[in-house]
Amino acid sequence: MIYSGNKCKGKNARSRRYSAVFIVAFFSAFLTCGLIFSTYSHADKTKLHLELIGDKNHILSVNEMYEDEGVKLTINNKEVDIKDVSYTVDNKVTSDILGEYTVDYHVTYEDKTYNISRKVTVVDDVKPELVVLTREVTRSSCGNNLRYYAFDNYDGVITDKVVVSEEDSQYKLVVTDSSGNESVAYVPFANEGTDIVLELKGTLIEYVAKGEAYVDKGIKVSNICGRELNINYSVESTIDTNVPGTYRVRYKMSDSPVEQERIVVVYDKVTSNNIHESGEKVVYLTFDDGPGAYTEELLDILAKYDVKATFFVTAQFKKYLPLLKREHDDGHVVALHTKTHDWNIYRSFENYYKDFLEMNSIIEEYTGAKTKIFRFPGGGSNTISRGKSLGVMKYNVSQMNKLGYTYFDWNVDSGDAAGAQEDKIFQNVINGISSRNYSVVLMHDIKRPTINTIEKIIQYGLDNGYTFATLTADAPTVHHHVNN
Numbered sequence: 001m002i003y004s005g006n007k008c009k010g011k012n013a014r015s016r017r018y019s020a021v022f023i024v025a026f027f028s029a030f031l032t033c034g035l036i037f038s039t040y041s042h043a044d045k046t047k048l049h050l051e052l053i054g055d056k057n058h059i060l061s062v063n064e065m066y067e068d069e070g071v072k073l074t075i076n077n078k079e080v081d082i083k084d085v086s087y088t089v090d091n092k093v094t095s096d097i098l099g100e101y102t103v104d105y106h107v108t109y110e111d112k113t114y115n116i117s118r119k120v121t122v123v124d125d126v127k128p129e130l131v132v133l134t135r136e137v138t139r140s141s142c143g144n145n146l147r148y149y150a151f152d153n154y155d156g157v158i159t160d161k162v163v164v165s166e167e168d169s170q171y172k173l174v175v176t177d178s179s180g181n182e183s184v185a186y187v188p189f190a191n192e193g194t195d196i197v198l199e200l201k202g203t204l205i206e207y208v209a210k211g212e213a214y215v216d217k218g219i220k221v222s223n224i225c226g227r228e229l230n231i232n233y234s235v236e237s238t239i240d241t242n243v244p245g246t247y248r249v250r251y252k253m254s255d256s257p258v259e260q261e262r263i264v265v266v267y268d269k270v271t272s273n274n275i276h277e278s279g280e281k282v283v284y285l286t287f288d289d290g291p292g293a294y295t296e297e298l299l300d301i302l303a304k305y306d307v308k309a310t311f312f313v314t315a316q317f318k319k320y321l322p323l324l325k326r327e328h329d330d331g332h333v334v335a336l337h338t339k340t341h342d343w344n345i346y347r348s349f350e351n352y353y354k355d356f357l358e359m360n361s362i363i364e365e366y367t368g369a370k371t372k373i374f375r376f377p378g379g380g381s382n383t384i385s386r387g388k389s390l391g392v393m394k395y396n397v398s399q400m401n402k403l404g405y406t407y408f409d410w411n412v413d414s415g416d417a418a419g420a421q422e423d424k425i426f427q428n429v430i431n432g433i434s435s436r437n438y439s440v441v442l443m444h445d446i447k448r449p450t451i452n453t454i455e456k457i458i459q460y461g462l463d464n465g466y467t468f469a470t471l472t473a474d475a476p477t478v479h480h481h482v483n484n
């Protein structure tokens with residue numbers, strides 16, 4: 001940059017030529033032009049040029065040392081060594097902080113000061129370091145075992161800014177620093193074959209009537225990211241549908257230790273009445289564990305379709321006990337499940353029977369009569385009781401039979417106790433009732449999804465010629481194999 005002072009020169013000339021009328025104008029011009037004006041009142045005798053050496057706008061990489069190139073001074077067209085005049089430099093550059101700075105140069109000569117400045121911009125133009133420690137990775141790990149770190153000259157550690165995406169045969173890692181500098185790395189996929197997930201199609205427990213064929217629904221094989229893999233598996237089972245009992249089906253992979261298992265219950269089918277012979281399809285809707293918060297809503301839905309059901313009731317939710325009366329008055333069967341639903345009832349038959357009798361008194365209190373029909377908590381096949389008392393279920397069954405009570409298990413499980421949601425509950429029930437002539441359907445009136453689904457199930461049943469009935473002592477019993 002060279003000082004020329006043209007801007008002020010015209011005003012200066014005019015103010016000299018014109019009279020005092022312009023004195024005010026002259027002074028305002030003087031003030032406006034300030035120091036520079038004063039320079040050129042001198043410049044008539046002395047011509048001083050101050051010029052930057054190097055760029056007027058200097059770009060500096062962050063953390064690089066700034067070496068100022070200085071200025072060139074010319075007085076009367078003759079270069080003068082800057083050391084021979086009074087010269088100061090005001091250098092504000094901070095090279096480890098991004099930003100714009102100025103370097104101001106001041107020369108004082110013959111009592112006048114001359115200024116010039118330079119702009120220095122500190123930028124980060126260095127890519128971050130992206131170091132990947134993993135050489136190859138299984139795709140099925142979903143990228144979870146990738147190990148890497150990223151460090152930037154300005155931002156420091158920016159490992160958390162690394163973005164991992166999946167490409168055809170590799171993971172792509174990208175990291176960008178705060179100035180937009182980007183680094184990219186790739187990690188190729190290794191051969192797959194590990195981290196396989198086996199998911200059952202159908203339900204964990206399947207029920208087959210004695211003598212009927214068992215058709216296995218198979219499994220879905222996928223990697224842990226959920227991508228289905230086309231890998232063969234073998235199925236092992238010893239199911240004999242002529243012998244009631246609880247069987248296991250095992251699914252195995254040829255080259256992986258991963259396994260999956262399903263339980264198949266073959267139950268005794270007792271056709272003691274003529275419903276079955278008539279070819280009519282009968283559905284016994286049963287609801288366990290209530291009455292509870294949703295029972296009233298369920299009763300309204302059942303009333304709307306005039307469908308009757310069987311409630312295996314408890315006293316777990318005291319506030320809803322008066323609904324036992326409505327269940328009874330609406331024409332449903334109030335049957336017994338347990339007072340407490342505490343597994344400690346299986347510590348002994350005495351424990352079990354005490355709980356049973358107390359509940360039966362509560363039923364009588366609300367309905368006017370005790371019941372002869374019940375369902376064991378967990379069903380007759382439950383194995384939880386093993387942890388309480390070995391053999392207690394066999395004893396409970398025989399004792400309860402002797403005492404004249406009839407128990408029911410189920411041959412269709414809605415899956416609601418295991419957490420099935422609306423669609424799954426509907427599917428489980430429809431699949432179950434479609435494949436048999438009489439179905440004892442296990443549901444729970446303390447499960448919200450069940451209440452949300454029941455109307456759809458009833459509509460399906462009515463549309464497809466099913467009869468809904470309540471369980472009575474002479475209804476066909478469905479008993480699981482007693483496992484303890």
Ligand code: ZN
Nearest residue numbers: 288289377378
């Ligand atoms: Zn229960």
